Amino acid sequence: MSNAASPRLRLATVWLAGCSGCHMSFLDLDEWLLELAERAEIVYSPVASDRKVYPENVDIALVEGGVANTDNLTLLRQVRANSTVLVAFGDCALTANVPGMRNRLQGREPVLRRAYLELADGTAQLPNAPGLVPELLERVLPLHELVPVEVYLPGCPPSATRIRAALEPLLRGERPQLSGPDQIRFG
Amino acid sequence: MTPCRLRIDDRELAIATGSTVLQAARQAGIPLPTLCQLDGLSAVGACRLCLVEVEGQGRPQAACVTAVREGMRVHTATPRLQEIRRTLIELLFTEGNHVCAICVANGHCELQDLAVQVGMDHSRLPYRFPQRSVDLSHPQFGLDHNRCILCTRCLRVCDEVEGAHVWDVGWRGEHCRIIAGLDQPWGAVEACTHCGKCVEVCPTGALFHRADSSEEKSCHPERLQALLQTRQRRGQP
Numbered sequence: 055m056s057n058a059a060s061p062r063l064r065l066a067t068v069w070l071a072g073c074s075g076c077h078m079s080f081l082d083l084d085e086w087l088l089e090l091a092e093r094a095e096i097v098y099s100p101v102a103s104d105r106k107v108y109p110e111n112v113d114i115a116l117v118e119g120g121v122a123n124t125d126n127l128t129l130l131r132q133v134r135a136n137s138t139v140l141v142a143f144g145d146c147a148l149t150a151n152v153p154g155m156r157n158r159l160q161g162r163e164p165v166l167r168r169a170y171l172e173l174a175d176g177t178a179q180l181p182n183a184p185g186l187v188p189e190l191l192e193r194v195l196p197l198h199e200l201v202p203v204e205v206y207l208p209g210c211p212p213s214a215t216r217i218r219a220a221l222e223p224l225l226r227g228e229r230p231q232l233s234g235p236d237q238i239r240f241g
Numbered sequence: 242m243t244p245c246r247l248r249i250d251d252r253e254l255a256i257a258t259g260s261t262v263l264q265a266a267r268q269a270g271i272p273l274p275t276l277c278q279l280d281g282l283s284a285v286g287a288c289r290l291c292l293v294e295v296e297g298q299g300r301p302q303a304a305c306v307t308a309v310r311e312g313m314r315v316h317t318a319t320p321r322l323q324e325i326r327r328t329l330i331e332l333l334f335t336e337g338n339h340v341c342a343i344c345v346a347n348g349h350c351e352l353q354d355l356a357v358q359v360g361m362d363h364s365r366l367p368y369r370f371p372q373r374s375v376d377l378s379h380p381q382f383g384l385d386h387n388r389c390i391l392c393t394r395c396l397r398v399c400d401e402v403e404g405a406h407v408w409d410v411g412w413r414g415e416h417c418r419i420i421a422g423l424d425q426p427w428g429a430v431e432a433c434t435h436c437g438k439c440v441e442v443c444p445t446g447a448l449f450h451r452a453d454s455s456e457e458k459s460c461h462p463e464r465l466q467a468l469l470q471t472r473q474r475r476g477q478p
Binding site: 142145148149151152155160195196198199206207208210232238239240241 | 360
């Protein structure tokens with residue numbers, strides 16, 4: 055191929071508090087995924103890699119989901135430290151979206167009480183497994199309220215066409231300039 | 242009527258004295274975003290999206306409530322105005338709970354469209370996630386305060402066109418919200434005629450038909466014009 059001279063970029067996709075719909079949409083890239091695999095090495099991804107630990111020297115990281123618990127936060131900080139371009143991938147990453155609807159209950163304790171005590175069928179008890187189940191944060195937050203973000207890719211989920219519109223410039227080492235209803239509309 | 246001459250951006254225009262800057266801009270085909278404004282209702286300048294800069298005046302003015310003056314020079318798209326408009330939209334998104342993906346108005350929402358128009362790919366302001374309620378006491382319609390941007394179109398259409406005056410704005414500051422009757426459940430307000438005009442003119446998914454699920458609300462605020470014109474032809478108030 056024409057870009058044999060340029061080294062393949064290192065691409066990661068990350069799944070925090072989201073429904074995985076953005077990743078499903080990523081898979082909707084279909085045959086373009088083959089082209090993507092030629093131009094970038096997928097070094098970490100819930101749908102395209104078995105690696106369990108976030109690697110170093112990642113060029114582009116697509117991060118789906120809001121930040122809802124301590125595991126999300128730890129992973130996000132790792133991603134930020136080890137990646138050059140962090141892409142907030144989809145509405146949950148950008149706005150907290152559906153996971154963020156729990157924020158209206160104003161805190162972690164009211165959320166746990168509502169879910170595990172008030173709405174329980176008969177075995178009401180709060181989950182308690184320190185070290186096993188990550189603690190909820192007080193609020194689900196969008197990525198950029200916690201770490202710097204380079205590229206914003208809205209949509210619930212962003213369509214495959216929209217994802218490609220963001221990835222193609224990134225693969226050329228440029229920043230995507232997304233605009234218009236096809237590229238930046240929420241929802 | 243005496244015409245009034247003015248310049249908007251680089252266009253020399255003439256329009257009837259007493260018109261607003263917004264009407265002049267629209268007549269000349271100069272795009273100016275609006276949200277609270279709706280033809281057929283009184284202008285209140287609530288959303289501030291139609292802000293323009295008038296030479297000789299330090300502060301931007303809302304075009305919908307600013308009358309044209311002879312020799313006026315108006316700018317509609319300076320970088321300062323574009324920055325203000327984007328910030329206004331970010332404020333609207335962050336002060337409420339707007340979850341486009343699951344909203345009845347997804348795909349037919351004026352706020353969602355304006356976000357695209359001002360280039361908002363994310364909010365630079367923090368989300369507030371306020372605690373707000375939903376009123377489902379009316380048999381046909383619902384009011385979700387999470388999605389309300391306090392444009393007051395519902396209040397004005399109910400008062401000025403339907404003549405029922407069910408709606409008002411209650412409380413102050415961050416507690417400000419639309420209230421039915423004397424802050425009663427909507428369904429308990431006898432003045433409501435169930436006409437649905439408030440739902441029809443609501444720019445977001447705040448007022449909706451209870452039967453609508455996500456993406457199903459598709460209203461046509463501009464239809465208000467047809468009603469008003471028919472009334473005028475028949476000589477009704």
